[in-house]
Amino acid sequence: MNPYTLIEKYFPDSNARTIILEHSRLVAHKALRIAQCLAAEIDLEFVEQAALLHDIGVCRISAPDIGCHGADNYLCHGIHGRAILEAEGFPRHALVCERHIGVGLTADEILTRNLPLPARAMGPTCIEEEIISYADLFYSKTPGKLTTEKSVEQVRSGLARFGAEKLVIFDQWLERFGNPCLPCG
Template identity: 60%
Template sequence: MASVMMAPLDLLEKYYPADSPVFAVLVSHSRAVAEMALRIASRLGAEVDVAFVEQAALLHDIGIGATHAPKIGCFGALPYMCHGIEGRKLLDKEGLPRHALVCERHIGVGLSAAEIRAQGLPLPERDMLPLSLEEQIVTYADLFFSKTPGQEQEAKTVARVRESLRRHGANKVAIFDAWLERFGL
């Protein structure tokens, strides 16, 4: 890990111009995720690295710029689903391997190598499942917030999160429900 970590927002600004629409959406979304993740981490107490949760929540979507998502100001060449692995590359390069894993593992409720293979997803064929408590907290909080401009701070309802996960299988909803029971809102 880097001996001195750049402040998360400064690190985002290293990769995105501060006056760009994508920076505004990214920071707004990431702050909403961080606020929820911090509430959860604070309730769980000593078992959670709260400072890491905040940093990781602010950086979890750093890879979006490499993807093609024009509605949020991203004009890269990759499918949006690749933002997690692109974020991992950036944060590994910054000397932040633990933060990098949050980027890679936060897609939905996580993806297994078997799912990636079976669905022919444009991702490396490896497990990308949130394993640590901190990874799970950030991934869970992220499910509640979109990056739709102007709506980044509006939390989705539990029913809406479940509905969006349902199309990916009952097992994804079950993971969410277990997190909901453990983490609350």
């Protein structure tokens, strides 16, 4: 499997492709660094591939500032990514797309907040998914800020808007995976 071929296929607009590739490479690099620092059995090849593809569904959402002109809300990029990668024959990678939004979404949260998503659990369920979701929190796809790594405090501040339970998950990941802004040791 070549993630770059899939990204090229789904991002014909060179600006959007450049942004997604840069963001995804940064997330993949960070995720691999975190995974390598852990004393655990982690599928590093999967982590790299899935991290590179985690945002493939952005091609189907409306984000004109990054060159994407789909019809759906940004929040839907996870379910679109799942559909794309399932159709391409990569069901395990597809689940990363759906489950990487923030620190994950619950079915109750989707219903209560009336989010434009199917009412099902969409949170990481294995260590590889958690690592990719965690690494993703530290980077934006905002042009001009792509390579600027967010601090732990900035990530916490962004998650706080969605409730204290999101901070609890993030803090658990921070304790488990360490501060990814620092070298492992």
